Amino acid sequence: DAKTTQPNSMESNEEEPVHLPCNHSTISGTDYIHWYRQLPSQGPEYVIHGLTSNVNNRMASLAIAEDRKSSTLILHRATLRDAAVYYCILRVGGSNYKLTFGKGTLLTVNP
């Protein structure tokens, strides 16, 4: 399974931007980079995904390095509700793909 490396934890202040890094040096050309997050006592929820180009949606932005060996999830203004475990995942495989979750990054947001 393709692997990702993330810091165990990060801390941010409310209303400040947060940059969550992810290394995926063994990524192959067809692997999509997915980000999910898991709020306390809830199921994971989709945040964003991309292949080569940077992506923006209402929740976050995804910046992908030119060599695709790393990516950064950007929360533009962190809120207390963004405190969660963030998972960077390589989507491997065809139509029957599966998500292999790592340890993720525990994001703490300080008021």
Add this chain to the structure above:
Amino acid sequence: DTAVSQTPKYLVTQMGNDKSIKCEQNLGHDTMYWYKQDSKKFLKIMFSYNNKELIINETVPNRFSPKSPDKAHLNLHINSLELGDSAVYFCASRGTLWDTQYFGPGTRLTVL
């Protein structure tokens, strides 16, 4: 409207019992999954069904048997429960657009 629902939310039972967890999605998705999150918070895929057909079967004891009566439902039956089965079990479904997975709220299973 709940997209992916699971019942029950909590399940406490004795070792050796047989129990089932139900999952339903109202998103019209063809693919559904079961994941297990243990006490160390690792989330691991167990099974996946596509249109009632098993397509992913990870290394899971055969005491675990998924059943998909129709593409909107994927139930998980567990025989002869063991202490190590205690975990939170998440159901998920996946649509074709953007390939994102939608997770249910989880079922916390405690085996005593």
